Amino acid sequence: MGNLTRHTSPAFNWFMQRITAIILAIGLLVHFYVLHFAIERPITFEKVQERLLTPGWVLFDLILLASAVYHGLFGLFNVICDYNPGETFRKIIGWFFFIVGVVLLIYGIMALLPFTQRGGV
Amino acid sequence: MDMKKPGMIREWYLNFNWGMLAFVFHRISGLALVFYIFLHIYSIGHSLGGGNEFDRMMQSYNTPLGHVIEYFLLLAVLWHLFNGLRITITDFLRFSHQQRRLIFWVFIICGILAIGSLFRFIPALKVLIGGI
Numbered sequence: 001m002g003n004l005t006r007h008t009s010p011a012f013n014w015f016m017q018r019i020t021a022i023i024l025a026i027g028l029l030v031h032f033y034v035l036h037f038a039i040e041r042p043i044t045f046e047k048v049q050e051r052l053l054t055p056g057w058v059l060f061d062l063i064l065l066a067s068a069v070y071h072g073l074f075g076l077f078n079v080i081c082d083y084n085p086g087e088t089f090r091k092i093i094g095w096f097f098f099i100v101g102v103v104l105l106i107y108g109i110m111a112l113l114p115f116t117q118r119g120g121v
Numbered sequence: 122m123d124m125k126k127p128g129m130i131r132e133w134y135l136n137f138n139w140g141m142l143a144f145v146f147h148r149i150s151g152l153a154l155v156f157y158i159f160l161h162i163y164s165i166g167h168s169l170g171g172g173n174e175f176d177r178m179m180q181s182y183n184t185p186l187g188h189v190i191e192y193f194l195l196l197a198v199l200w201h202l203f204n205g206l207r208i209t210i211t212d213f214l215r216f217s218h219q220q221r222r223l224i225f226w227v228f229i230i231c232g233i234l235a236i237g238s239l240f241r242f243i244p245a246l247k248v249l250i251g252g253i
Contacts, residue, residue, distance in 0.1 A: 018212060021205045028198055036195075036241065042183040045172035065162075072155035079148065104162055111166040114175075 013074060020071040027064040045115070052115035065108045073097045073104075143224050147204050150197035157194060185245045192242040199231040 039047050051057045077097050081090065133145050167178040182191070204227050211220040240247050 045175045114168040
């Protein structure tokens with residue numbers, strides 16, 4: 001029988017998955033409202049910028065971005081763990097997703113910046 | 122004794138019930154949504170090429186097919202969101218005894234919001250119905 005003890009408890013991941021779920025539940029309802037009901041199609045740079053010139057909305061989008069990237073990648077990690085991969089594979093995938101998450105987060109923040117300044121970048 | 126578990130997909134129909142249906146929808150929508158995060162950040166990233174580049178990217182999704190795909194995105198988000206709330210409520214508020222009943226509320230809330238958003242997301246349907 002393999003070693004059943006783990007150095008890190010999955011309880012923290014479970015808890016963070018629930019916390020980000022609550023943030024995303026509220027945030028995505030607002031996100032869908034502001035982008036699909038409050039404005040008319042097509043979505044344009046100008047329409048998005050109008051909202052993102054307010055710092056509060058930038059903070060809202062940043063929190064949504066971070067929560068979505070964390071929740072999505074950890075969710076995918078949990079799906080893979082459901083198939084009982086070996087400890088080594090689990091570690092490699094975990095670190096791989098961590099790096100992918102950091103890259104997504106950085107690129108996402110960069111993508112938001114042009115909207116936050118008048119005239120764009 | 123054969124300890125081999127049935128494959129996850131086989132388990133879906135070997136042990137089928139409302140809870141399993143909720144789980145299957147949650148998993149499929151979850152996988153679709155994590156794929157969408159990549160597409161979404163990639164698309165929004167066109168802002169780095171300037172406002173016109175961003176508008177061109179957004180306009181490319183503004184087609185009847187794009188609207189239908191966006192509507193399926195909404196369906197995935199709605200299910201994952203409200204079923205996720207059911208799971209969170211069950212975990213945090215000790216709702217294990219009532220969680221099964223909550224599945225039907227998830228269906229009802231998602232159904233109402235999905236039907237209510239239909240014409241908003243796929244305006245072509247209005248023309249279709251108006252044409253009859």
